[in-house]
Amino acid sequence: MDTLPILTSERILVPLLAVTSAALVAYVALQLPGWTRHVSQRLPFSLPKSKAAAKEAALEESQPIFVTKELDFPYDWWTSRKLFELEKRAVMSKTWLHVCHSSLFKKAGDYRAFHIADFSFFVVLGKDGRLRGFHNICRHRAYSVVTKSEGSCLVMRCKYHGWSYDTQGKLIKAPKFEDNQGFSRSENNLFEIRTFIDSSGFLYANFDIYGSDGLTIRVGVPIRARLTLVESWSLEANFNWKFAVPSGAFRVSSLMYLNKFAELLTEASGLFESWRWPTEFELSPLTRLMRSSSGEHWLTVTVIPVSELKSTIQCSFYCSRLGPKAALQVTAVKQEVDESVKKLEMSFCGCQHIWRNPRCSVSGAFAGGDQSAQPTGAPDGWRSTPSVSDAGHEPSVQSR
Structure with a gap:
């Protein structure tokens, strides 16, 4: 019987203290507007806005928003x-890069010249039946080795000073250089480029000497x-x-x-x-x-x-x-x-x-x-x- 008043007091005091604390917090919030804004940002709700602020927000929401379509790439x-x-x-x-079809080369010496993105080169069929590609640049004065778009010859001769190359790109003749001390023909072969023929006979060229082989x-x-x-x-x-x-x-x-x-x-x-x-x-x-x-x-x-x-x-x-x-x-x-x-x-x-x-x-x-x-x-x-x-x-x- 002695515990009944105590339980009754707890049931009354706990809600009363909670209400009092809430009222105190509300009073402090009204006295400190800056603190109110700070707290409202942390709470999952915001305090009611004034009528002027509400009208301003409604006006901002009513204005159309323009969305422009930007290009996927830069303008240049x-x-x-x-x-x-x-x-x-x-x-x-x-x-x-695709060059042509290998069926265009019928016999040894057949060649075709190409020019892609400032790269001048030609492909020639050798006596061994292999297609090889070379930069169309003579090792002497950088003149073009072949001047026609296509043709057939086993020895390709530069018309500038007569340097001649075989179908494997090897220098076989260099007039007035043969007797020069220190000159080596093996060090002056044409610059070869990598070529590849797929299973359907299409020919490809790659100017990167360090790239993949396949x-x-x-x-x-x-x-x-x-x-x-x-x-x-x-x-x-x-x-x-x-x-x-x-x-x-x-x-x-x-x-x-x-x-x-x-x-x-x-x-x-x-x-x-x-x-x-x-x-x-x-x-x-x-x-x-x-x-x-x-x-x-x-x-x-x-x-x-x-x-x-x-x-x-x-x-x-x-x-x-x-x-x-x-x-x-x-x-x-x-x-x-x-x-x-x-x-x-x-x-x-x-x-x-x-x-x-x-x-x-x-x-x-x-x-x-x-x-x-x-x-x-x-x-x-x-x-x-x-x-x-x-x-x-x-x-x-x-x-x-």
Whole structure:
């Protein structure tokens, strides 16, 4: 009976002390506004705002917020001379680049000269049946060893002072130097570059002497012995090389036809769509390979950088079964490639206006001209990431 008053007192005093403490804290908070703000920042709630503050907050929330779309790349990504020089050192000189098909070399001494991003070189077939690549620079006065784009000779002679080299790049003749004391022909051979031929016969070159020795490129079927070059041609283009790199820049519809049996299979079941062999591949950062659905026609399109604003489009049309229709097919392909280049040029010109004036719209870049000239099939290069391999990274084929 003695504990009952004590329990009753505890039940009364504890809530009373809690209420008193809360009232004391509230009183102190009202007397110290700075302390109130400090405490309110730590609590999961905020004290009521005044009417003026509430109106100001409502006014701020009612004003529209403008969000601008920034470009994915710096404004000089496509037009910078310094960046172009860096790309030549970091990309073109340190990765495998597609050159041509090995079937173009028939006999010993056959050679072809190339010029990619200020690198002048040639590939020659030796007597041992091996293809070798060399910088097209004479070791005497740095004059060009071969001056034609293609030819055949077992001894390549520089026309400046007559220094001559064999198909293995060895110096075999140096007029007026043979009797010089200390001169060694073995120390003045041509500078060789690394070459590689994949399982399908496509030839690649790499200017980096310390890079990897192999490639992971696979086209899918062995086509080395079946390809015959029908025609090669080139086009001069007024756009940055990265602008034409993304897949689909040179979509050639005349190659993408299906035979009747394939059409029936496609209509019968959508499953066969995933079984079709891909019709577009990436041979290297600068080259794409396209094939017809019949597998008889092949087209390589290489974008060769010339400057930050100019490129050369090099095309080679191959045929596995040479016939009278090949010439007609080449005509149609050349027309489509030419149209693609013109569309890319117009798109690049319009995008240059956008890069200089980021607030203008895409359609505004083509104002005053034919709106239908806007390329619909060309990639949106000004806001898409170009598929360029990283420096030193080995290119691999990716079906599209």
